[in-house]
Amino acid sequence: MFKQFLSKLPRKSSKSDSGELNRSSSGPVSSPVQRSGTSAGSGPVRSNSGKRMSSAVFPASVVAGIEPLVPFKDVPSSEKLNLFVSKVSLCCVTFDFSDPGKNSIEKDVKRQTLLELLDFVASGSVKFTEPAILAMCRMCAVNLFRVFPPNYRSSSGGENDDDEPMFDPAWPHLQIVYDLLLKFITSPCLDAKLAKKYLDHAFIVRLLDLFDSEDPRERECLKTILHRVYGKFMVHRPFVRKSMSNIFYRFVFETEKHSGIAELLEIFGSIVSGFALPLKEEHKIFLWRVLIPLHKPKSVGNYFQQLSYCITQFIDKEPKLGSVVIKGLLKFWPITNSQKEVMFLGEVEEIVEAMSVMEFQKIMVPLFLRIACCVTSSHFQVSERALFLWNNDQIVNLIGHNRQAILPIMFTALEKNAQNHWNQSVLNLTLNVRKMFCEMDEALFMSCHARFKEDEAKQCSAAEKRKEVWARLENAASMKPITGKTAVLVIPRATSIAC
Secondary structure (H helix, E strand, O other), X not given: OHHHHHHOOOOOOOHHHHHHHHHHHHOOXXXXXXXXXXXXXXXXXXXXXXXXXXXXXXXXXXXXXXXXXXXHHHOOHHHHHHHHHHHHHHOOOOOOOOOOOOOHHHHHHHHHHHHHHHHHHHHOOOXXXXXXXXHHHHXXXXXXXXXXXXXXXXXXXXXXXXXOOOOOOOHHHHHHHHHHHHHHHHOXXXXXXXXXXXXXXXXXXXXXXXXXOOOHHHHHHHHHHHHHHHHHOXXXXXXXXXXXXXXXXXXXXXXXXXXXXXXXHHHHHHHHHOOOOOOOHHHHHHHHHHHOHHHOOHHHHHOHHHHHHHHHHHXXXXXXXXXXXXXXXXXXXXXXXXXXXHHHHHHHHHHHHOOXXXXXXXXXXXXXXXXXXXXXXXXXHHHHHHHHHHHOHHHHHHHHHOHHHHHHHHHHHHHHHHHHOOOHHHHHHHHHHHHHHHHHOHHHHHHHHHHHHHHHHHHHHHHHHHHHHHHHHHHHHHHOOOOOOOOOOOOOOOOOOOO
């Protein structure tokens, strides 16, 4: 196998070969690759490599006639780029890494060649030409772009914390390719205007597809690379944002399964922080149509920190968006999921803390109607987290300015908690909040207390009337004899209506 691996490579340098390279680089550069089973000068490639490259079309290239195993230090500067192209083309050969003992010699040769390329690119000694950029992009496409098998481990979209991450057996090899791509993109010797022809939209889409990898190490590398691509290729920025939006749309509204949502949101958080003011309409639409619906999936806990950071960045840029986000959170509020409720309450605190009085007044009534329900929750963590809002001085200040509207909403929930809640910690917090409201405005507090007593008396009176009506019906039914098909009145059990 090793002899076959090297037999396809040219052994000696010749003027005719270099002339042919010059002609190919200056002539038909834009012609698409027609051969999917073999790569130029690199021996046979796996039969599925053509399929993996079907979405990223690269021009054909002619490998320089130089022995690829020669070290860079042994060739003159004028021949280093030709040697670079030869070494890169050698690395287009792919191997099966699921069997460590298979083709071990060839794998080691490829690994050493990749390390040489990494050192050469990092040195920044030669400016990359178009054939070199072409060869590099093609090699990365062959080695990195692949279709992942379906994930059958969990049907909950990554919600199960017991699932350990899957590690790709080819990672030691893939890591060098990723490092090489990162060094190549960030190299000052790479001209962005020249490279954008090959690091094009198709290449970026395939790069984004790799974020679905179950290997967290690969996603971490991809995160850094995509961030550098976004920073260097300004012409591709709108397309990168649009492609990321499409991934989010598919995740929220179709599959609810994707391994790289957290990493993509982390990238987008840094993108948002660089937005110019005033914010464009497309950015506001992304907030409303993408970021807020991302609170909906069950697996939101896997990426909630990154999502919250993105939203905070938007509100820091334009504080008026705070009320828009609160309305969206209320729309997707997880009524039957206590863990998500606790997370939502934490995010609400961060957003409200940064709001102005006028923005707060737009959403305070529906917001505190929901908080009142959380305060009376039988799940002590939800109730406790809702009551912790009163530990925030900024929120207490906003509540104090709008106590005429907020205290009547909250009073009933606080009184019910003080009388009936089973958890001692929640009970103590409730009493503290009651005391805070009383000290804030004693007259209003007593007015709400009197109204609460009136409502309680009315409810007791209505309950007594219902009992009397049922008693009369039972008495009337007992006076009538039961005949053949006459319906029998069943005495109802005592029930209570919970708010």
